[in-house]
Amino acid sequence: MKEVTGIISHRILLNFKVDPEIMRKILPIEFKPKVINGYCIAGICQVSLTNMRVKGAPALLGTSSNNAAHRIAVDTIKGEGVYVTRRDTDSWINSLSGGRIFPGVYNKTKFDLNVSGDNYKVTVHEQQNTLMSIDASVVKELPIGSVFETINDVSEFFKTGNIAWSPSDKKSKYDAIELATTHWQMEPLKVRNCYSSYFSDTSKFPEGSVTFDSAIIMRNINHSWVSRENLCQLCSL
Numbered sequence: 001m002k003e004v005t006g007i008i009s010h011r012i013l014l015n016f017k018v019d020p021e022i023m024r025k026i027l028p029i030e031f032k033p034k035v036i037n038g039y040c041i042a043g044i045c046q047v048s049l050t051n052m053r054v055k056g057a058p059a060l061l062g063t064s065s066n067n068a069a070h071r072i073a074v075d076t077i078k079g080e081g082v083y084v085t086r087r088d089t090d091s092w093i094n095s096l097s098g099g100r101i102f103p104g105v106y107n108k109t110k111f112d113l114n115v116s117g118d119n120y121k122v123t124v125h126e127q128q129n130t131l132m133s134i135d136a137s138v139v140k141e142l143p144i145g146s147v148f149e150t151i152n153d154v155s156e157f158f159k160t161g162n163i164a165w166s167p168s169d170k171k172s173k174y175d176a177i178e179l180a181t182t183h184w185q186m187e188p189l190k191v192r193n194c195y196s197s198y199f200s201d202t203s204k205f206p207e208g209s210v211t212f213d214s215a216i217i218m219r220n221i222n223h224s225w226v227s228r229e230n231l232c233q234l235c236s237l
Contacts, residue, residue, distance in 0.1 A: 002102055002227035006052035006062055008181075011218040012120060012189070013158065014134050015043040016199050017147055019209040023072060026204060030174075030234040031083050031165070034073040036157065037147040041213065042072040044132050044196055046122050048113065055224060065091035066111040068124050068132060070198050073161055078231050081163035085198065088124055088131065103175030103227050104166055120189070120217070132196045136189040136215055143190070146214040154216055155186045163231060172232035182222040189215040 017039035024033060033040035047069075051062035067089045071082040088109040089095055095108040109131065114121040118138035124131040141151075148154045168175040191212070199210050 003055040003224050004052055004102065005055045005222075005224040007050045008218060008221040008223050009048040009050050010115070010120065011045065011047040011221070012122065012134060012136070012215060013043060013045050013186075013217075014132070014191075014194055014196070014215045015041055015213040016196070016210050017213040018042050018072075018199075018205070022205060022209045027072065027074065027083060031072075031074040031076055034075050034080060034161065039147050039213075040073065041147070041157070042199065042210075043070075043213075044134075045069045045071055046124070046132070046134070063091065063093055065089055065094055066113060067091070067094065067106070068109075068111075069164070070132075070196070071164065073157070074165075076165070076234055078234060079163060080161045081165060082161055084164050084166035087166065088126070102225075103168070103177045104164075105169065105175075130195060130197065132198075133194065134189075134191060134215065135193045136191045136217075138187050138217060139190040140188065142188045142214050148214060151186060151188055151216070154188075154214065155184065158186070159184055163228065165231070165234070168232065172229075174232050174234060176228040176231040178226045178228050180224045180226055184218075185221075186216045186218055189217050191215050 020033045020040045023040045048066045050064045053062040070086045074083045087106045089106040090111045095106045110125040112123040121135045123133040162179045165174045
């Protein structure tokens, strides 16, 4: 079992509600949309990590990185989780090792971060193109209109979906990793502006099939990413 450990400085989940029928056309046959109150939840996870190292290695050897994943909440025959369509990182180590030494293929991109107290501003660029952006602040309540009634509802939804599958270049069709944390605490974000080039693509998502739902954040979390080779092989639902 492969495992890397460290600290989540922050983990932002930018969530969109999507027409499940549209999402079924996009997902591979092994996955089906996880539906809540009539919507599939998809979005971007932007995570900034520190002290990352192989489990058992001293923190002195740890590295830091900024990363993002476009993801869709799914059900599979092996449980709940997310299907990752794309991963980005500003780390050459993650880019070179991802999909080779550790599961998950990463694109090398540029991250602009501005964190000040409870205020977070993040933009991810690929060459001259903006892949995603968010400008938000920590608040107490979820936005009106969210499919989630309380922050506890959001927390449980994502806590039970801590396995991520993504396309693999290896013999198995998919890579699978699990997020394991020492504690789990989420806070709502008030979003001033947000953007996703993927979910704004009308060739995949026709007008009106995707709308903003909510954004949440986790901060200062001890965690591990664990390779789950036993979950890589999936049969269609």
